[in-house]
Amino acid sequence: MSVEYQGLAVRASKGDVEAFRRLVQDHSALVYRVALRILGIEDAQDASQEVWVRVWRNIGRFRGESAFTTWLYRITVNTCLSAQRKRSRRDERERGEEMPYLPEPSGGDADPEAAALSAERRAEIEAALLHVRPDHRAALVLRHMEGLSYSEIAEVLEVPDGTAKGWVSRGRAAMLVAMSNGAAPSLDRNLEESGG
Amino acid sequence: MSVLMEEERWEVLEKIGAYAAGELEGEEAREAEQLIFERPDYRRLAESYARMLVMLTTLGNEPVEAPEVVVNYAVRRAYVSAFARNAEVFLGSLGRTYLDALVYYFGLRPRSYGGGI
Numbered sequence: 001m002s003v004e005y006q007g008l009a010v011r012a013s014k015g016d017v018e019a020f021r022r023l024v025q026d027h028s029a030l031v032y033r034v035a036l037r038i039l040g041i042e043d044a045q046d047a048s049q050e051v052w053v054r055v056w057r058n059i060g061r062f063r064g065e066s067a068f069t070t071w072l073y074r075i076t077v078n079t080c081l082s083a084q085r086k087r088s089r090r091d092e093r094e095r096g097e098e099m100p101y102l103p104e105p106s107g108g109d110a111d112p113e114a115a116a117l118s119a120e121r122r123a124e125i126e127a128a129l130l131h132v133r134p135d136h137r138a139a140l141v142l143r144h145m146e147g148l149s150y151s152e153i154a155e156v157l158e159v160p161d162g163t164a165k166g167w168v169s170r171g172r173a174a175m176l177v178a179m180s181n182g183a184a185p186s187l188d189r190n191l192e193e194s195g196g
Numbered sequence: 197m198s199v200l201m202e203e204e205r206w207e208v209l210e211k212i213g214a215y216a217a218g219e220l221e222g223e224e225a226r227e228a229e230q231l232i233f234e235r236p237d238y239r240r241l242a243e244s245y246a247r248m249l250v251m252l253t254t255l256g257n258e259p260v261e262a263p264e265v266v267v268n269y270a271v272r273r274a275y276v277s278a279f280a281r282n283a284e285v286f287l288g289s290l291g292r293t294y295l296d297a298l299v300y301y302f303g304l305r306p307r308s309y310g311g312g313i
């Protein structure tokens with residue numbers, strides 16, 4: 001499959017719009033999903049469109065040294081981080097003396113996977129993600145939502161492996177802090193109920 | 197809270213997070229286990245991390261479709277751009293042809309000397 005996409009990318013770089021259309025159709029979900037996780041729903045669509053404009057403009061520079069998806073992830077993350085820079089920055093390190101906790105699942109909510117699928121949980125995660133510093137958020141999304149290895153993350157973000165690992169680690173901690181501090185109103189309510 | 201305490205707190209946060217994600221091995225893993233074993237608050241922290249990571253993975257596995265407008269916009273832009281590129285090449289070559297014709301018509305082409313072809 002990867003070889004097929006390399007071939008399509010080569011054809012697209014020569015101006016073949018049909019080849020480009022195939023690339024867009026097969027990867028639009030990937031681009032939109034990452035943009036959604038990094039930027040939230042408000043900006044995901046604009047960012048996705050910008051990604052594809054950049055892909056078309058720069059596809060001649062795709063050398064095929066890495067997989068097409070790695071190159072696409074890089075453009076997507078860079079585009080999202082550029083969009084994010086236009087927004088105000090937030091401090092990811094919330095200060096406090098106690099360790100952050102998530103409230104225990106209530107009632108018969110014993111299966112965390114089922115809990116994660118509820119609309120409320122989804123909103124909590126998405127809201128908390130937006131409280132994490134953008135580059136750490138990108139690393140966190142690539143690791144725990146896209147399932148990339150640290151070496152792949154390092155390649156996408158163009159940083160050393162150790163930096164990628166550090167960003168994921170800090171992003172993970174910041175995310176937990178944001179969730180326990182009630183990044184979303186519903187989580188606030190849960191914390192109050194559990195006396196947190 | 198002092199800066200040092202804050203740094204230490206953050207260090208523990210990250211260490212237990214890495215443990216919960218299954219990324220620690222050997223001595224580092226044992227250290228994290230020791231922390232979790234000794235302190236109930238760290239145990240709760242590890243459990244919270246585990247829950248959060250399951251939620252992240254589950255959300256990450258949910259299928260997401262890009263809005264159709266994104267695909268349409270990208271392809272439309274590419275067509276327009278490709279057309280403009282081709283038009284530029286065509287007009288460029290047309291212009292050069294006209295220029296060559298004018299040069300020929302007014303006899304502006306420099307003559308070659310020395311028996312050259």
